[in-house]
Amino acid sequence: MSVLIILILVSLAVAIGFLVAFIWSVRAGQYEDDYTPSVRMLFDDKVSSKSEINPEQSDKNH
Amino acid sequence: MSKQPTCYHCGESCEEEIITFDDKPFCCNGCQTVYEILNQNDLCDYYRLEQMPGISPKVAKQGRFAYLDHAEIQDQLLDFKDESISKISLYIPQIHCSSCLWLLENLFKLQPNIKQSRVNFLKKEVSITFSNQELSLRGVVELITSLGYEPEINLDRTTMTQKKSISRRLVYQVGLAGFAFGNIMLLSLPEYFGLDLESFDTFSSWFGHLNLIIATPVAFYSGWDYFKSATVSLRKKRLNIDVPIALGILVLYTRSAYEVVSQTGAGYFDSLCGLLFFLLIGKIFQEKTYHRLSFERDFRSYFPISVTKLTEYGEESIPVNTIQKGDRILIHNGELIPVDAILIKGDGRIDNSFATGESKPIKKNSGDRIYAGGKQQGEAIEIEALKPLSQSKLTSLWNDQFTQEEDFTHFSKITDQISQWFTPIILFVAIASGLYQLQFGISEVVKVVSAVLIVACPCALALAAPFTFGHASRWLGRKNCYLRTSNVVENLADIDHIVFDKTGTLTYSKDQSVVYHGKSLNTAQELSIKTIFRQSNHPLSRIIYNFLPNGDFPILNTFKEIPGKGLAANLDGNLYQLGSPNWLNTELKNNNETTVVVAINKEIIGYFTIQNDYRKGLRSLINKLSMQFKLSILSGDNDNQKSALANFFPPESELLFNQTPQDKMDVVERIQSNGIKVMMVGDGLNDAGALKKSDVGVSLAEDVNAFSPACDMILAAEQFSLLDHFMKFAKDCKRIVIISFIISFIYNIVGLTLAVQGLLSPVAAAILMPVSSISVVGFSTLATWIASRKIG
Numbered sequence A: 001m002s003v004l005i006i007l008i009l010v011s012l013a014v015a016i017g018f019l020v021a022f023i024w025s026v027r028a029g030q031y032e033d034d035y036t037p038s039v040r041m042l043f044d045d046k047v048s049s050k051s052e053i054n055p056e057q058s059d060k061n062h
Numbered sequence B: 001m002s003k004q005p006t007c008y009h010c011g012e013s014c015e016e017e018i019i020t021f022d023d024k025p026f027c028c029n030g031c032q033t034v035y036e037i038l039n040q041n042d043l044c045d046y047y048r049l050e051q052m053p054g055i056s057p058k059v060a061k062q063g064r065f066a067y068l069d070h071a072e073i074q075d076q077l078l079d080f081k082d083e084s085i086s087k088i089s090l091y092i093p094q095i096h097c098s099s100c101l102w103l104l105e106n107l108f109k110l111q112p113n114i115k116q117s118r119v120n121f122l123k124k125e126v127s128i129t130f131s132n133q134e135l136s137l138r139g140v141v142e143l144i145t146s147l148g149y150e151p152e153i154n155l156d157r158t159t160m161t162q163k164k165s166i167s168r169r170l171v172y173q174v175g176l177a178g179f180a181f182g183n184i185m186l187l188s189l190p191e192y193f194g195l196d197l198e199s200f201d202t203f204s205s206w207f208g209h210l211n212l213i214i215a216t217p218v219a220f221y222s223g224w225d226y227f228k229s230a231t232v233s234l235r236k237k238r239l240n241i242d243v244p245i246a247l248g249i250l251v252l253y254t255r256s257a258y259e260v261v262s263q264t265g266a267g268y269f270d271s272l273c274g275l276l277f278f279l280l281i282g283k284i285f286q287e288k289t290y291h292r293l294s295f296e297r298d299f300r301s302y303f304p305i306s307v308t309k310l311t312e313y314g315e316e317s318i319p320v321n322t323i324q325k326g327d328r329i330l331i332h333n334g335e336l337i338p339v340d341a342i343l344i345k346g347d348g349r350i351d352n353s354f355a356t357g358e359s360k361p362i363k364k365n366s367g368d369r370i371y372a373g374g375k376q377q378g379e380a381i382e383i384e385a386l387k388p389l390s391q392s393k394l395t396s397l398w399n400d401q402f403t404q405e406e407d408f409t410h411f412s413k414i415t416d417q418i419s420q421w422f423t424p425i426i427l428f429v430a431i432a433s434g435l436y437q438l439q440f441g442i443s444e445v446v447k448v449v450s451a452v453l454i455v456a457c458p459c460a461l462a463l464a465a466p467f468t469f470g471h472a473s474r475w476l477g478r479k480n481c482y483l484r485t486s487n488v489v490e491n492l493a494d495i496d497h498i499v500f501d502k503t504g505t506l507t508y509s510k511d512q513s514v515v516y517h518g519k520s521l522n523t524a525q526e527l528s529i530k531t532i533f534r535q536s537n538h539p540l541s542r543i544i545y546n547f548l549p550n551g552d553f554p555i556l557n558t559f560k561e562i563p564g565k566g567l568a569a570n571l572d573g574n575l576y577q578l579g580s581p582n583w584l585n586t587e588l589k590n591n592n593e594t595t596v597v598v599a600i601n602k603e604i605i606g607y608f609t610i611q612n613d614y615r616k617g618l619r620s621l622i623n624k625l626s627m628q629f630k631l632s633i634l635s636g637d638n639d640n641q642k643s644a645l646a647n648f649f650p651p652e653s654e655l656l657f658n659q660t661p662q663d664k665m666d667v668v669e670r671i672q673s674n675g676i677k678v679m680m681v682g683d684g685l686n687d688a689g690a691l692k693k694s695d696v697g698v699s700l701a702e703d704v705n706a707f708s709p710a711c712d713m714i715l716a717a718e719q720f721s722l723l724d725h726f727m728k729f730a731k732d733c734k735r736i737v738i739i740s741f742i743i744s745f746i747y748n749i750v751g752l753t754l755a756v757q758g759l760l761s762p763v764a765a766a767i768l769m770p771v772s773s774i775s776v777v778g779f780s781t782l783a784t785w786i787a788s789r790k791i792g
Helices: A002-027 A036-040 B029-040 B045-049 B071-077 B098-105 B137-146 B157-161 B168-187 B201-222 B224-235 B242-261 B269-300 B391-400 B413-440 B442-455 B459-478 B488-493 B523-534 B539-547 B618-628 B639-648 B661-672 B688-693 B717-756 B762-789
Strands: B019-021 B024-026 B078-081 B085-091 B114-120 B125-131 B306-311 B314-319 B328-331 B341-345 B348-351 B362-364 B381-385 B481-483 B497-500 B514-518 B558-562 B566-571 B574-579 B594-600 B603-610 B630-634 B654-656 B678-682 B696-701 B713-716
Touching: A002 B168, A002 B201, A036 B098, A036 B114, B019 B029, B024 B029, B029 B137, B045 B098, B071 B078, B085 B137, B098 B114, B125 B137, B168 B201, B168 B269, B201 B224, B201 B242, B201 B269, B224 B242, B242 B269, B242 B413, B242 B442, B269 B762, B413 B442, B413 B459, B413 B717, B442 B717, B442 B762, B459 B481, B459 B488, B459 B717, B459 B762, B488 B696, B488 B717, B497 B661, B514 B539, B523 B539, B523 B566, B523 B574, B539 B594, B539 B603, B618 B630, B618 B639, B618 B717, B630 B661, B639 B654, B661 B678, B661 B688, B678 B688, B688 B696, B696 B717, B713 B717, B717 B762
Parallel strands: B497 B630, B497 B678, B630 B654, B678 B696, B696 B713
Antiparallel strands: B019 B024, B078 B085, B085 B125, B114 B125, B306 B314, B306 B328, B328 B381, B341 B381, B348 B362, B481 B713, B514 B603, B558 B566, B566 B574, B574 B594, B594 B603
16 A cells, blocks of 8 residues: 555645745746737747847747 | 828827828827838838737826936836846837837837836736846836827826726636646546445545545635624624625534544535536626726726816816816815826815815915815916826725725615615524424535525625616716715615705706996906915805906905805905895895995995896706605705795795805704704805705715715706706615515525425535526616616
8 A cells, every 4th residue: 555655645746836836937927928928929930131130039938 | 082192000080280200101100110210120021910900109298207306206116126126017008009009018129228028908008127237117108108109107006006807816726726626526426326435434534534634725715705704793792694605604514524533424525516616606706797897997987077177268168087298277275186196376265074084174385286185265367287187096086985895795774774674584594494404304404504605695685786887877977976885875865854055056057147236347457366266266256257357367365255145355456255135235126136235345336236136947846856855945045045946846846045164064953853864965165064964965066076976976067957867876776776685585495495405405506606696796786777878
């Protein structure tokens, strides 16, 4: 029966993992704006011919 | 009709001129410039994403954002700043499509010193990170303004932070409770299936301890707000509705912990976590709906008041919300300054008592900056608006006047009354049923007591009033009737006695026939008199001012307005006095009209008579109102209209004339001393004291800026004849609240009967609770809507 203890510990660990993921996602602001990202991902990231791309601009999450 | 070409940039039809550039039509230079900038920088994807997405940029004056160079202002606006990087969030109301989004997120292509820009589409906000060594904040704002996206910069950051929706803390609390609820149920499965745990004794105690570990943070983190609110209310020696909930949580937790530690049972941790989970979900739902309501209130409601704008063609009355930056505005004596402005002309004596509480007027000279919310005392001044009207600022000014907090910690009167005796009853029922259950064992007691405490939670009670009154004030707003806070609806429903001012309230304050009698005035005298009337905001002054011919205004040496009496001014060494016959010690035979006497250097020259035109629909309104309310008139004028008014009013009404502002206040106080609720309807300025004193002060707004923060309700003058409908609506709303209470009581009684008998588990009770809340909110929303249809 001791296998049960291990299983429960594993399941609890998974659940805590999800809880941490949830808290992290709230803290990262994923629930603040649930519209913009859906539009943003459809933009083509065309390489500009004139202006050089600033390396700093890539997603720096706040 | 030939098809008008539409602007490639903003989509408006090119009516006045067509500028063709790059084979594309543009409606103005502004649009063409934006296109050029975008084209040069290879940003024409902007036009691919949406058709004609642009906003025609307004022609910006040079240096209008110069104030952004001040370090103090920058500190106030910037979210973050260090040696090289600054961050700012700007509110841009123009954001409307995916092209806007794309362009604003690609600002770095236009200006390499912008490191990053992110748009929050729903909040219409862009946060920009830029290197502050190469680029100033002003530069950033000017750049996006040149693209047509002018940000709305509000220096009043405190009002911004309030707009935050659901607090993250609440989300964490729900997440934690949900997590624990699921896992504890899983670990309680053997218990649920009645597995014989005697044979694995180690397991049962092991599971129990695991549950205890999981449930502890739930009880104390997720449930913290309930404990806090309960202790606060107990310290004030009052029982609020969070007390039974906190007690229920505590009973469940300690009992369960005791069972686990003493190995006498498995406890009720599943119930505890489920209870908190559902409670908190109900709370999120509450907050979300409530935020929407208050948001609409702040941003959609505007006051139907107007200001006098000076244009090259003369004076023009415009609604206060259309003030543009740079407009010249005339502020009369006693008027509120609606926007931040620069004093251009006149002797400013600004009373900031509404904003700061300091009522001693502050002297301002031309060129000085004056802030919105001040009140001019003395002669009329000319100001130039520095920015458009900030609606929320005016709203907050109105609301802060009495610093009434309108949120869930501040309940309306009915709710307070009911919860005062509701909570003790619940506690009594809980204790009684607990004692009764004692015969079946201590575990039954815990179950029943906690179920009783939880099912009885009068959340629905707490919801009914704010939702009903919140919706009501929104509906009234659509009818041009604006309430200071939604709780005014409740006061409105309790009114027994209505007091009217006469001039400007029962009579029209414009388009009246004015006649001058006496020695004829020369042009200079006429202009002098007109100038003196120009300073004042009294309805009579406004009428005579409009009656007198135009010309160049001479300059006043001194000016004084004596409320209830008249105006006095010094001009070219002559003392002008314009006012009531009483004040100037004259008796006039003419008795059917309101009279304003003109005296120069104490010598009576003549007088103006003003025909009293009563408002349309006054008779039927008074008839309808007199059936339900006692009515009175309090007028500052003489009593020559008494017989005319007696025709309108029922015989028992009190008609008082020659009242000073102080008299009016005293009369209101005298009526109130008998426990009678008084509503005062006035023009908002000369009646300020009485308006404040009364239970509901209504200020009637016509062409004149009569915004007085002393009032509770602003009613557009053309809606005056609907006053009885508004009163009836308020009464209906109060009835709706009472019906909502009954609904929630029915839930409670059903729930309690089951709970007392031990038929209801705490989790079922916790599910029943949000259901009752939702049905009460749904009912109040629907019923208020139906009632509002009847206003007409």
